[in-house]
Amino acid sequence: MGGFSRRDLLKAALLASTALAIPSMAFANDVPQPLPSWNNGATKASIVDFVTAVTTEGSPDYVAPADRIATFDNDGTLWGEQPMYVQLAFALDRVKAVAANHPEWKNTEPFKSIIAGDLAGMAAAGEKGLMEVLGATHSGMSGEDFTEIATQWIGSARHPKTGRLYTEMVFQPMLELIDYLDANGFKVFIVSGGGMEFMRPWTDRVYGIPSERVVGSSIKAQYDDSGTSPVINRLAEVDFIDDGAGKPVGIYNHIGKRPIAAFGNSDGDFQMLEWTTSGPGRRFGLIVHHDDAAREYAYDRQSHFGRLDRALDAAPQRGWNVVSMKDDWKTIYPQ
Template identity: 65%
Template structure:
């Protein structure tokens, strides 16, 4: 082989190595917003174990199901649940059509921004607000109202759209799981039709992979056109013991990984990790008052009490927002 051929061969090999190296460096590291520690290690070890073909913990792709709570797990839930903020805004938007609300609890409390009085109205008051703001319209009309609101509403502390206040580490976790053959689902106490219009754009989770609470809908024909009308009656509450029921009804398989942040997710983690084989259950623990919020046992939204006590016993991991995440929100 002459010198020119050797040089040409060397150049080709060098170019191939350079291209491969550049490509490798161009790929963002998985879980980049997670600090090295027990939580990140638990996730990586779990995924490597269940995807190792021929290994003792291997799980076929069809059974790699991971479920995620939404409020407080994938996006911010303080100072109140986002859907509650939507409902309160809807009361104010509809107030001109209902002058009686000025003197009628719980609507009076909303219009006067009296959150203490609203809190005293309890579950009954909340259901009245949901009935007034979420029902009496078609599903198509509700989807438009929801989409318009989510596109313009801003969080009172961060002054950013709610869809900007998703957790960057959890977005990376969703991507990491999907890159390893998982199918990811939202299983939330929030309204299923409140979430579905935007979850694919924000999380990469399509509408058919969203499980949530629902109100009664009724098929009807209006001016010759078929419609589904939303009625002022709760059909299903996808919270606490309702979450495993929702999983069975909508997904039909027991997950092998579940992620939550409150006692409302306790039964979902319990149901998930009680199955055979390798399992993963994790709670996001809100302990970062500077970058987000710090709360667990003493809060009206996202209370983590029993889960905090039982996590170690159940083999569940607590994700410290303060220690495990080097970034909270995208772009921050």
């Protein structure tokens, strides 16, 4: 039995109560209400209404479980992205961690600035500098070594403001939303602009989303069996950018089906929401709006990482739900 997760057992209990005609009264008091960290209001009602419609047999909106695909952006949607993307914090820490092996970095930007803790100097190197940093920290090792490095880092790195582990800065209401969809037969995927291999080591533990359901940006990889033991080498060459118009393509490539529900927080998610909600039948789109300066961060439109203009403007006419973190969520982080 130890091989089964809590979720398996819950599912078994739910199924058993139906399929094996065990009186379900014994379980009724134990079944939690969905979305406890969401305030009652239009957004929560809209979520429950959608899930009920597509899972109720005989409903005109019914969707078979195999087609209940839900895709979530990660940065800013499932966890925080301020004051910088977590993966960038990882890259900066890695530069410092391996600087001793790169004496040339003392005189090379943006490495020199990063080592000195000068973020403005780093930013001055622009996108080209950023790509050099990502290349130096994300390639040149085997896939399994990178997984080990990312696993070690995520297990100990802490947010500069809250002092929490980054994995403790996931959004509790979104965890409940993932669980609610999962319990209703959805297949939940991450579709992120972030690096696929940076997320995969911890998404199962933190979100209950296994590695094969994590879609993201990636660099090229190459199989090498010339040594004593074969390895997959990570090359310093971009393979795919899973952002903007890349997200529907990433979905097509990894999932092979159009989602019926999509969740994002920026214009980088626009096309994913558009692709999802323009399909036939009942569809669901949602934007997490960071408007809670007291409990998290408030940033908007031009000030948003990657902007939020187009998606916010389109939301009313396209029927996308806009979550106010301030008003819709009772709590931000897990206890």
